Amino acid sequence: AEVAPGAVHVPGWLDPPAQRRLLAACREWARPPAGLRTVRMPRGGEMSVRTVCLGWHWYPYGYARTVVDGDGAPVKPFPGWLDALARDAVARAHGTDAGEEPYAPYDTALVNFYEAGARMGLHRDSDEKSAAPVVSLSLGDTCVFRFGNTRTRTRPWTDVELRSGDLFVFGGPSRLAYHGVPRTFPGTAPAELGLTGRLNVTLRVSGL
Numbered sequence: 046a047e048v049a050p051g052a053v054h055v056p057g058w059l060d061p062p063a064q065r066r067l068l069a070a071c072r073e074w075a076r077p078p079a080g081l082r083t084v085r086m087p088r089g090g091e092m093s094v095r096t097v098c099l100g101w102h103w104y105p106y107g108y109a110r111t112v113v114d115g116d117g118a119p120v121k122p123f124p125g126w127l128d129a130l131a132r133d134a135v136a137r138a139h140g141t142d143a144g145e146e147p148y149a150p151y152d153t154a155l156v157n158f159y160e161a162g163a164r165m166g167l168h169r170d171s172d173e174k175s176a177a178p179v180v181s182l183s184l185g186d187t188c189v190f191r192f193g194n195t196r197t198r199t200r201p202w203t204d205v206e207l208r209s210g211d212l213f214v215f216g217g218p219s220r221l222a223y224h225g226v227p228r229t230f231p232g233t234a235p236a237e238l239g240l241t242g243r244l245n246v247t248l249r250v251s252g253l
């Protein structure tokens with residue numbers, strides 16, 4: 046379903062075996078060094094979501110090759126299969142005939158882990174220097190994803206429930222829209238996945 050121009054939701058895109066494979070990879074990436082960490086904001090607050098990055102390390106507000114605000118280790122590599130997965134996702138959501146510019150390889154992943162009660166406030170992702178669509182894959186608990194507008198952090202917005210296996214692609218005019226996760230629904234993950242909480246993997250082209 047196209048929620049806004051360039052913002053396409055594909056429920057259940059990853060089947061249960063593909064969800065299990067992606068979750069197993071996330072668990073490896075979460076291990077130190079350069080593993081799962083709590084992001085500290087410049088004004089002192091902490092994000093309730095914990096994050097691990099691949100390829101490039103995101104911190105507020107920029108990208109680096111080492112965990113500049115954590116253990117200082119080199120960022121784990123971004124595997125080629127994630128670039129292939131991102132391109133498949135964009136083709137599925139926008140079509141191979143969408144007339145988009147060819148993009149540089151996907152080179153950055155942010156894996157966000159939401160325990161019960163974790164949220165992400167409305168924000169824009171503007172640290173990438175590429176117009177390539179952002180690909181989002183959800184695993185585990187269902188959440189409310191809030192998709193706003195490109196001008197203000199206020200209404201109008203559209204709330205969409207994202208479930209385990211869902212794909213969301215944000216391209217075109219939606220690439221710079223405000224968005225966030227006001228809540229998750231603890232205990233709603235598919236039992237056979239073996240995950241407590243929610244994971245979101247975003248795939249990006251850094252343009253760096």
Ligand code: MD3
Nearest residue numbers: 157170179181215219220222224245247
């Ligand atoms: C729209 N993550 O990592 S995924 C983020 O579920 C982020 O963890 C949320 O917002 C999560 O920055 C939302 C959907 C998403 C991700 C990136 C976007 C939507 C986006 C970038 C641009 C526009």
Ligand code: FE
Nearest residue numbers: 168169170224
């Ligand atoms: Fe974001």
